[in-house]
Amino acid sequence: MRKRHRILLPVVLTVVLTVGGILWGSDALPIPRWNSANPSEQAEVPADRQLVGNSKVYAAAALTGNPYLIADVAEDSSPAVVFISVEWPQPEIDTSRSPFDDPFFRFWFGDRFFPFPTPGRPQPRQSAGTGFIIDTEGHILTNQHVVGDVGEGQTITVRITTAEFDGEVEAELIGADYMLDLAVLKIEKPQELKELPTLPLGDSDRSRPGEFVIAIGNPYGEQFDHTVTIGVLSAKGRQISIPDYDKSTVKLYQNLMQTDAAINPGNSGGPLLNIKGEVIGINTAVNAQAQGIGFAIPINTAKEVLTDLIEKGKVERGSPWLGVQYESAERYFRVSGAQGIVIVNVLEGQPAEKAGLKEGDYVIAIDRKPIRGTQDFMAKVQQLQPGQQITLTVRRGGTQLQIPLIVGERPEDID
Structure with missing residues (x-):
């Protein structure tokens, strides 16, 4: 029998940790109350062309010299x-996951916001979110956590809203990756449309913190479809x-884009656009315990x-392998706040030994990118090939x- 070593390198941690209120932006939530506000008076501007009373909109208009830039991008995009709405086959036992009965949202918001399903009556699992069409062949990009995995028997419906067509079409899930939280749907063009509308994919590597970004999605379900919010790219590499x-x-996400553009439940899978109307990110998560902190997957990751x-x-990938066991510098040295592993x-006989690494080596960076701790090290290793x-x-x-090192592939007898 071959000896099996257990090396702690998965991105998806199989222990439940206490994490600060980060949640996916999919599934509908009860509509919160809000106070109505009177619109700003702008008598010199026609009513259908008035700017929204948002300081970020005014700032974007002032900096670009175009007072309708955001509106134009939103209208075109x-x-x-x-x-996207998804329904899985009805289970034999009650495993309901309706938008109002998701344990994920119960964890953050509590039972008082969610009606209970009928006791003893199995209900189909449901999900809802956003996506965007990337080519005229009908491919739609979204989050995997919105639509699930290929082969689950789910029914997926996509609602398209244009000047020529406003209706639903069936979609097929043709590809999904759990680790990257990405999925691709395929639809057929409705006869009423000459051509499917599409969004151009930008270059997220060239995006910079501080630039204006626009999010479009369906917060709280279809009732508020195509909601447009504006903000800035707050940071990268989160x-x-x-x-x-x-x-x-x-589930561990790395290399995310952070934005203060409002991202709400139902926005998952929607585009994060630059002011050119190019997709630079895929809206994925929002911090429930803070305002103005949302996260998006860089579009270059999807490309x-x-x-x-x-x-x-x-996604076909070999599992990257270094051949080491390690622990956090903080625990090893018993120094609070120590970074690295x-x-x-x-x-x-593994890559680390071939490179000359030794027990007790204190690793502080990969390709000059600092290592914060074990999770950060795992995330960086999983990005390697x-x-x-x-x-x-x-x-x-x-x-x-x-120390130069050539990354290996995880042997089959090691888990």
Whole structure:
């Protein structure tokens, strides 16, 4: 019998951790109360062209010299943004996951906001969210947590709203990836449309914190479809954890874009646009315990795997492997706030040993990107590809070293 080593390298952690109120922006929630406000008086501007009383809109108008820039982008982009509703087959036992009975939302908002399903009567699992059409062939990009995985038997309906057509069409889930939280749907063009509306994909690597961004989605379900919000790109490279009760895990996201553009339940899978109308992100999550903190998957992450999702139905990847066991520097050194990880075991014949790494090496960076702790190290390793060469910044015996290492592929007998 082959010896099986257990190395802690998964991105999806199989322990339930206490995490700060981050939640997906899918599924409908009860409509909150709000106070009505009188619109600003602008007698010199026609009523149908008045600016919304939002300081960010005025700032964007002032900086660009176009008072209707945001409205123009929203008007041009909205037809390609679709409302997605999903229903899974009725289970034999009551595993209802309706938009108002999702344990994920119960965790954050409590039972008082959610009606209970009829006791003893199985109900179909349901979900709702947003997506956007990326080509005239009918491919729609959205989040995996909105639509599930391929082969689950779910029924997916997409609502398209344009000047020529306002109705629902059936969609097929042709590809999904749980780790990246990305999915691709396929629809047929309605006869009423000459051509499907589409959104251009931008370059998220070129986006900069501080630039204006626009989110379009369906907060709180179809009633408020095509809601437009504006904000700025607050930061890049963010890492968050979200509990996934369906799989009894905590899901780790890395390299996310942070924005203060309002993202609400129902926005998941919708586009985050720059002021050129290009998609730079896919709205994914919102911090329920704070205002103005939402997260989006960079569009370049999706562009890298679109071909796999469309043609193969999944992302084909080798599992990156270094061949080390490690623990956080904070725990190893017993120093609060210490960053990095410390290698506690180097497996014989594996990439780390071949590179010259040793037990006790204090690893503080991968390719000069600082390592905050074990989760950050796991996230960075999972972004690597087998065969890729990286450089580890290592402290050993008072000396700082730059150690090149070629990433391997996880052996089948190791889990």
